[in-house]
Every structure is written in C-alpha cells, then in structure tokens.
Amino acid sequence: MKSELLNILCCPVCKGPLVLEVESEEAGEIIKGTFYCAVCNVYYPIDEGIPNLLPPELR
Amino acid sequence: MCKRGYFDEIAPRWDDMRRTYFSERVRDRALSEARVLPKKLAVDVGVGTGFITEGLIGHGVEVLAIDESLPMLRVLRRKAFGAAGLHCCIGSAERLPVRNGAVDYVFANMCLHHVVHPAAAIAEMTRILKKGGTLIITDLDEHTFAFLTEERTDRWMGFRRRDVRTWFAEVGLKDIMVGDTGERASVPSDSTDNCADIGIFIARGKK
Numbered sequence: 001m002k003s004e005l006l007n008i009l010c011c012p013v014c015k016g017p018l019v020l021e022v023e024s025e026e027a028g029e030i031i032k033g034t035f036y037c038a039v040c041n042v043y044y045p046i047d048e049g050i051p052n053l054l055p056p057e058l059r
Numbered sequence: 060m061c062k063r064g065y066f067d068e069i070a071p072r073w074d075d076m077r078r079t080y081f082s083e084r085v086r087d088r089a090l091s092e093a094r095v096l097p098k099k100l101a102v103d104v105g106v107g108t109g110f111i112t113e114g115l116i117g118h119g120v121e122v123l124a125i126d127e128s129l130p131m132l133r134v135l136r137r138k139a140f141g142a143a144g145l146h147c148c149i150g151s152a153e154r155l156p157v158r159n160g161a162v163d164y165v166f167a168n169m170c171l172h173h174v175v176h177p178a179a180a181i182a183e184m185t186r187i188l189k190k191g192g193t194l195i196i197t198d199l200d201e202h203t204f205a206f207l208t209e210e211r212t213d214r215w216m217g218f219r220r221r222d223v224r225t226w227f228a229e230v231g232l233k234d235i236m237v238g239d240t241g242e243r244a245s246v247p248s249d250s251t252d253n254c255a256d257i258g259i260f261i262a263r264g265k266k
C-alpha cells in the first residue's frame with residue numbers, strides 16, 4: 001500500500017480522517033501497519049500491504 | 060457457508076468460473092459507457108479478482124480495488140496487470156472507506172445482488188464520486204432462479220431496471236441510463252440440472 005492512498009481513504013464508519021502508523025515498509029510500499037480513527041477510537045490493520053477497512057462489526 | 064467464506068473459498072477458481080458465467084463484453088460495455096480517460100481515478104467495488112479493474116488498468120486508469128474477501132484481493136494482486144496504479148483495500152460496498160468526492164469513476168459489476176441494502180450501496184458509491192464523476196453498475200435482471208441464493212449466496216434475485224433507475228434518481232444522479240448490455244449470465248446449479256439464464260443490465264449516472 002502506498003502512503004498517498006491516505007489522501008482518499010477515510011474511516012468507513014464516521015468518514016473522518018485516519019492516522020497512519022507504519023510498522024514495516026518495502027520499496028516504498030507499506031506492508032504492515034495500522035490506520036487509526038480518533039473519533040471512533042478504532043484501529044484498522046494493514047497486513048500483506050492491504051488495509052482492512054471493514055467496519056468492526058463486519059470483520 | 061457464509062457469504063465471505065464462500066468467496067474466500069472460490070477465489071482461486073473464480074476467473075475460470077466467471078469465464079463460463081458471462082463474457083468480457085460486459086466489461087467492454089461498462090468501460091465504453093463510462094468513457095474512461097487515462098490518469099483518472101476509479102474505485103472498483105466488489106472487485107473480486109479484477110474483471111473490471113483489468114480493463115481500467117489497460118486504459119491507464121488508476122484503481123482502488125475494494126472487496127470484502129482478502130483471498131480475492133490476493134489473486135487480483137498476483138495478476139496485478141503490471142500496474143503501479145493498482146491499490147487494494149478490504150472494505151464493504153455499503154460502508155466505503157473513501158472520502159467524499161474523491162474519485163472520477165465508480166464501477167460495481169455483479170456486486171449489487173450481494174449487498175444487504177442496494178439503495179444504501181448506491182448512495183455510498185455516489186458519495187465518493189467527484190462532481191461530474193460517473194457511476195456504472197452492471198448486474199443481473201430480476202430472475203426466478205432461487206438456487207443462486209442458496210448455492211452462490213446471492214442476496215437479491217436480480218433487480219428491476221426501474222428500481223435501479225429510481226435509486227439512481229433518489230441520490231441525485233443525472234444523465235441516468237439503465238439499459239441492456241445485450242449479454243446474459245449463464246450459471247449452472249451445483250446440485251441439479253438447472254441452469255440460470257439471466258439478462259445483464261447496465262446502469263449509468265453522473266454526479
């Protein structure tokens with residue numbers, strides 16, 4: 001996942017902005033990390049370079 | 060089996076299955092109706108293994124591919140179509156994780172009959188479009204093949220075109236067109252000799 005994606009992604013529940021935290025990166029791609037929505041106080045994981053932005057009740 | 064479990068399980072075989080169900084001409088019709096331009100940004104909702112996305116990437120469009128099934132997205136990324144402009148994300152059609160007015164096109168092929176609330180999904184798809192952006196939905200006409208809801212986890216037995224037109228109008232889409240692709244879906248039953256033969260419609264609206 002490229003960090004520029006943050007410009008169009010949002011929290012699926014409140015549609016507010018997400019805070020990106022990178023755990024590992026390879027060749028400019030984020031492989032592992034989290035998105036955090038401060039309004040909903042929910043973390044969304046990024047694994048295998050793919051963010052999981054399903055609302056918590058649908059995971 | 061639950062819906063996501065079904066799609067996770069069939070992901071490695073989906074491209075072969077899809078080829079027998081409906082033709083690439085559905086994709087050609089969707090792209091031509093949208094008049095896609097290079098360097099624009101599209102979201103492909105319920106992307107599966109990238110039936111529509113493959114065509115978009117071929118036209119130089121950047122794609123955010125969204126699906127509830129990680130195994131489907133893995134297959135898509137493995138194919139990747141040689142694209143730097145392909146991004147993947149696990150997400151729901153009814154709760155899209157995309158900002159308001161962010162994208163030029165939204166495509167949803169054979170996705171609507173799997174959602175709980177089709178009108179809500181159309182509202183979400185419209186929300187993320189830029190002003191002047193285009194929504195293209197290709198899906199099944201209303202049908203009577205109940206085995207699809209049992210064997211393929213379909214939630215809706217297709218749609219009446221007039222309902223789709225109403226949902227598009229209700230969210231303020233303009234230049235609405237709901238018509239025939241001229242293509243049909245042919246889906247055999249796993250447990251009987253029955254085979255569904257269903258028309259495929261195309262719906263277009265502009266924000």
